[in-house]
Amino acid sequence: MSFWFELGFASNPYIVKPLPSTKEGRDLLVGREPDLRSLLRRVEEGDTHVVVEGPNGVGKTSLVAVAAWVAGERFRRRETRQLFVPLPEPLQIKEDADEFISDCYFAIARAFLDNEDTLRRADRRIPKSRDIRRWLDSPMLGGKGLTISTPWGGGGVSGSATANSSAGFSGAGFKATIRTWLREAFPEGTGGLVGVIDNLELLETSDAARRLLEEIRDPVLQLSGMRWVLCGARGIARSVATTPRLNGVLSDPIEVAPVDHQYIPDLIEARLRQYSIRTPSRPPVSSSSFEHVYEVSHKNLRDSLRHAQSFAAAYEADFFLAKNDEQVHESFIEWLQNLAVENERSVKMQPRTWRLLDDLASSGGTCSPSDFDSFGFNDRAHMRKNVVELERYSLVISSKDDDDQRRRSIEITSKGWLVHYARAEGLSAPSIPGL
Ligand SMILES: Nc1ncnc2c1ncn2[C@@H]1O[C@H](COP(=O)(O)OP(=O)(O)OP(=O)(O)O)[C@@H](O)[C@H]1O
Ligand SMILES: [Mg+2]
16 A cells, blocks of 8 residues: 555645646645735736746746636636636746757647637637647657657656757748747637746846846747746746846736735645545644644745655554644654754854855845845855855855846745754754654
8 A cells, every 4th residue: 555545535635736727726725815816916917928036936827827727717717808817837937048949849839739629619719630630740850759748847849859859940940830820719808828938047047037028038938829927037038028138028027925824724725625534633744743844944835745745655554543633743843853954963153154155044034145135245256155155055045136236036945944954943952852
């Protein structure tokens, strides 16, 4: 019998993938009603692409995926005449513009194929699936099309985009064909495909992000019948949204804040309910345990779920079955504390660098290189030296940004928050049981 089955679940309820663009995704999205409404309004009513900015792991990709599904649902319920259909998965940004453009076109072709019935029922003019398959399978394109079937979050189309040569791709007329398909299926004002361009922060500098977005402006962002949502962290989305050449193409960014603490019990219980196959089940991480780890990881949902998952994986099912709720909760806290202490012990830094970590944590966990003064440094270079040391231990992550020194581009990592937890709680003392 599988581990999760023994505990009364169909599979792992703490899975860290973004929520899918489906009814299940909608059911699991908790604490985001105002964000969902405002995003939906921009997708449905705006004439610019939408920009979403927010810290890592707060749920940006999930929010956008669910919004795209809800937009489609509104059409099915006849609440609007605009039909919106999500692309099969979010597109991960990459530096090579040609390769990224090719990823976008493939995703669009796949969306036509995957949503043939929906589009047909809505009386839309759509290409013959035979023609789409022919394009996707064409040897000139590396025949990669139909071999892609990756679920959300797994890299998908972009992950396998190696075979196709961009020269062959652009010469193929594929782009012109895609343009026609989109124009015919979605005449002005009748909706479109919704695509997510995710993780802009992977481009590191706002200069690189701007260059890439300018390169894809005409072939991707100006495609009629497409509504793009661009997501980024550490200020990068905000930074690109305001550049002159992209003005009028991108909206002012929507800021996505962490899910408020009050929703966390419901959020985790919705998951436990969804995955449960009998009652009572025995969740390794209950809602109160999850509230604790959510606080420790500074409201990073992805990191909190990852810790919950690792705790479950650290023991056999019998371990959980033999304990009551209170005992499982205590084991979790002890496990998390041990993890924090182990991480803290592996770090050997000067007192000044430790103080920077402490100060950064108490001021919210992010800062920009120009904040040196408020952290007690005489100049930027001195603060930089300490930041580099924190980076060396992966306690902070920072994007290089020569053209925008004020961007809050330095951020405490998951490991940084754990180490901070060990310090703030004074856990290093040798009295911790089990060490
Ligand atoms: N409102 C929500 N309700 C329930 N679960 C959520 C919610 N938002 C996000 N999640 C879950 O939290 C995790 C992180 O979400 P997601 O990947 O969307 O965050 P992100 O901000 O896009 O992260 P990244 O910065 O890594 O791109 C996922 O496992 C997702 O399923
Ligand atoms: Mg994301």
